[in-house]
Amino acid sequence: MKCFRPHGVNGDTMELTVSASENINGTLILPLFEGSENVPEKCQNGMSSSMKNQINRVLSSGDFKAKKKSTMTLYGGEDGKAILVGLGKSDDCTIHDYRNAGATVTAAIKKSHGNEMTVRFDGAGISHMAAFAEGMMLRDYSYDEYKKNEDEEETEVSIRINCSEKEEEELVGQVNILKGICKGVHLSRDLGNCPPNDMYPEVFADMARDWAKDFDNVDVTIINYDEAIKAGMGGLVAVGKGSSRKPCMVIFEMNKDVKGKCPVLVGKGITFDTGGISLKPGANMDEMKYDMGGSATVFGTMEALAQTGYDGKVVGITCMAENMPAANATRPGDVIKGLSGKTIEILNTDAEGRLVLSDGLWKAAEYNPEYIIDFATLTGACVVALGHEATGLWSNNDEFRTRIHEAGNAVGELAWPMPLLPAFEKEMTDSKIADTRNLGAGRWGGANTAAAFLKQFVPNYDYDKDGEQIMWAHMDIAGTFWGAKSNLMVKNGATGVHVRTIYHLIANS
Ligand code: BES
Ligand code: ZN
Ligand code: ZN
Numbered sequence: 001m002k003c004f005r006p007h008g009v010n011g012d013t014m015e016l017t018v019s020a021s022e023n024i025n026g027t028l029i030l031p032l033f034e035g036s037e038n039v040p041e042k043c044q045n046g047m048s049s050s051m052k053n054q055i056n057r058v059l060s061s062g063d064f065k066a067k068k069k070s071t072m073t074l075y076g077g078e079d080g081k082a083i084l085v086g087l088g089k090s091d092d093c094t095i096h097d098y099r100n101a102g103a104t105v106t107a108a109i110k111k112s113h114g115n116e117m118t119v120r121f122d123g124a125g126i127s128h129m130a131a132f133a134e135g136m137m138l139r140d141y142s143y144d145e146y147k148k149n150e151d152e153e154e155t156e157v158s159i160r161i162n163c164s165e166k167e168e169e170e171l172v173g174q175v176n177i178l179k180g181i182c183k184g185v186h187l188s189r190d191l192g193n194c195p196p197n198d199m200y201p202e203v204f205a206d207m208a209r210d211w212a213k214d215f216d217n218v219d220v221t222i223i224n225y226d227e228a229i230k231a232g233m234g235g236l237v238a239v240g241k242g243s244s245r246k247p248c249m250v251i252f253e254m255n256k257d258v259k260g261k262c263p264v265l266v267g268k269g270i271t272f273d274t275g276g277i278s279l280k281p282g283a284n285m286d287e288m289k290y291d292m293g294g295s296a297t298v299f300g301t302m303e304a305l306a307q308t309g310y311d312g313k314v315v316g317i318t319c320m321a322e323n324m325p326a327a328n329a330t331r332p333g334d335v336i337k338g339l340s341g342k343t344i345e346i347l348n349t350d351a352e353g354r355l356v357l358s359d360g361l362w363k364a365a366e367y368n369p370e371y372i373i374d375f376a377t378l379t380g381a382c383v384v385a386l387g388h389e390a391t392g393l394w395s396n397n398d399e400f401r402t403r404i405h406e407a408g409n410a411v412g413e414l415a416w417p418m419p420l421l422p423a424f425e426k427e428m429t430d431s432k433i434a435d436t437r438n439l440g441a442g443r444w445g446g447a448n449t450a451a452a453f454l455k456q457f458v459p460n461y462d463y464d465k466d467g468e469q470i471m472w473a474h475m476d477i478a479g480t481f482w483g484a485k486s487n488l489m490v491k492n493g494a495t496g497v498h499v500r501t502i503y504h505l506i507a508n509s
Contacts, residue, residue: 012140012186014106015158016133016179018172020165022046026116028082029159030055031101031132032066033090033122040122048079055082068097069488071108081113096412098128102135103488109157118160126167130174133161137182138489143193177308181503184304185496191296192481192494196272196289200245201320204269204292208250208299208318215306219256223249233363235338235355238346240321242276242329247321249360250295252302253367254314261370262313263506266360268353268376269295269320276323276349277331290494291353293481294375295320300499301506310507315367319356323349335434339363340457345431347439353378354438354450358457364470365459371400371471372458375498381446382476388484390416391498392476394451396458400471407505412489413497415475424452447476 022045030043038056039047054074058064064072068088075081085101085108087093109117121129136159163171191199191207205222212220225246228236233249240247250269270291274280280288295318302316330336334346336355339362344355353376364372382392391408393415395401401417408415424440427449431437436456440449451474460467480487480497487495 012137013154013157014137014140015156016137016161016175017158018161018163018168018175020163020168021160024080024118024120025160026118027080027113029085029105029117029119030082031085031087031098031119031121031124032059032064033087033093034066035089036066042122043120048076051076051079051082055084058084069100069104071104073108073113083108083113095128095131098124098131099135099138099412100488102132103139104135106136106139107488107491111155115155115157116160117157118162120162126163126171126174129161129163129167129171130178133175134178134182135489137179138185139491141186141189142491143189143493146195180307181304181500183307184300184302184499184503187303188296188300188496188499189490189494191299192290192293192496194289196322199289199292200271200322201240201248201269202245204271204295204318204320205248205250208252211303212252217255218302218306219253221251221253223251232337232339233359234336235344235358236319236321238330238334238336239270239276239323239352239355242326243322243324245271245322247356249363250318250320252298252316252318254302254305255311256313258311258313260313261368262315264315264317264364264367264369264372265298265301265502266357266364266372266374267294267296267298267316267318268292268357268374268378269318270353270356271320271322273323273350273352274325276329276352277325278348278350279325280350287482290482291377292320293377293477293494294318294353296481296494296496297375297477297498297502300496301502304499304503305506308503308507312506314506315364315369317360317363319360321352321356323352338457340459342436342456343434345434345437347437351438351450354453357454361454361457361472362459365461365463369470371473373404373473373475373502374454375475375477377478377481378476379447379450379478381450383479385418385447386416386479388479389486390414391480392416392418392447392451393473394418394420394448395471395473396420396455396469397471400473403509404473404475404501404505407509408498408501411500411504413480413501415498415501418451419448420451420455421448424448425455428453429456450476
């Protein structure tokens with residue numbers, strides 16, 4: 001098992017600190033607005049006149065226009081180097097532009113820039129400076145576990161963020177929290193990027209158990225295959241039984257002794273999705289190693305909360321299985337019954353995510369949820385609808401859906417509202433021989449019918465038959481968990497999307 005890097009050692013090479021010192025250590029990183037004609041007054045402290053002249057020359061000549069996402073390196077001989085980075089026009093420059101600029105700098109850093117750098121801002125607010133640091137850290141990731149030459153030492157780069165003495169304490173606080181959150185994002189990416197021969201349900205479970213040993217306030221419970229059968233988790237079992245890597249459910253409980261209701265996060269964790277007997281075509285099937293992205297989001301969010309010392313109660317439930325064709329695999333036509341007691345006619349074994357989630361969602365009500373959010377690389381149809389630019393977002397509560405949408409906007413992770421319509425529910429409960437069917441009647445609206453299916457398995461509060469359904473949202477990350485070329489925070493592979501959204505939703509509201 002090679003794929004796991006314990007937290008703190010993730011694929012990053014940067015050590016970021018905040019300092020009110022006036023010196024420029026190593027290479028200067030200088031974020032600039034469009035239209036700057038010379039080095040801003042505030043940034044000139046400790047700068048040699050030759051460096052200043054050189055920067056002034058490229059600015060006044062228009063050689064560097066400071067457009068968004070642009071960088072330029074200046075080589076100042078003995079006076080060191082500088083990386084200029086564009087923020088765009090000052091009047092429409094948002095916190096997202098600062099985060100993007102930070103990520104752009106990380107992408108531009110080369111060995112020749114040395115291993116010490118200092119960032120100087122021209123009067124940016126504290127949260128803007130923090131966002132720049134966040135972008136730098138998020139982009140500082142590569143998955144090279146299977147490439148690494150053990151003898152080759154990785155060079156550590158130390159980055160110093162300059163600020164005033166007045167700002168120092170608050171900026172240190174914000175950056176420390178962001179460091180913890182980035183660890184969660186990087187963990188989610190590690191889990192997603194790990195090849196499927198090394199990442200299967202039992203490995204995920206072992207990792208969760210090992211990880212929890214480092215935190216007094218987290219408990220991990222594993223429901224193994226035999227226990228899942230005994231418990232009646234028919235959905236999880238139906239999907240995972242055809243694989244020699246048997247399925248399991250992994251439950252994370254943080255601060256479980258805290259009284260009252262809590263968020264419950266549920267993740268689809270298909271460590272490889274061949275489609276099962278309804279076998280997928282061969283092209284790009286390798287990408288189905290990312291089909292555990294929902295479970296990675298849950299685990300990564302737990303890491304972010306744990307690293308930042310969150311003291312509220314939160315529960316995560318991950319439904320882990322490998323979907324394989326086999327002599328003993330589930331067939332199209334089979335009818336199964338899961339935890340909810342409702343029967344499901346399986347018409348396509350490739351619509352497996354909803355089956356494992358049906359048990360995860362039903363289980364969630366045992367943990368006294370304030371709300372449930374599930375994460376899943378659920379449908380190709382969602383990618384057709386939204387491309388790689390936004391996650392599909394459904395909810396049985398309009399206000400809650402808006403809250404999640406806004407939490408995503410706040411951190412630059414788009415989650416787009418999608419409709420949960422009665423007609424779709426009717427379609428998914430219209431089986432001739434069972435309570436529900438796992439496939440829509442036609443091929444249209446496939447992301448919506450999938451969401452409508454899931455809703456059938458969201459319990460009422462306290463499982464009260466006559467009660468109210470638990471507030472719930474579903475996030476289809478099929479297009480956003482990997483493959484988003486426009487996502488500046490990541491070079492390639494898994495994105496770790498929505499760890500930051502959900503951290504923000506839980507910790508800041
Ligand atoms: N894991 C896939 C969804 C998926 C496909 C995610 C492509 C990302 C990229 C899911 O299990 C699946 O196969 N869904 C089917 C559902 C269909 C059979 C109703 C799909 O989307 O085709
Ligand atoms: Zn599938
Ligand atoms: Zn799948």
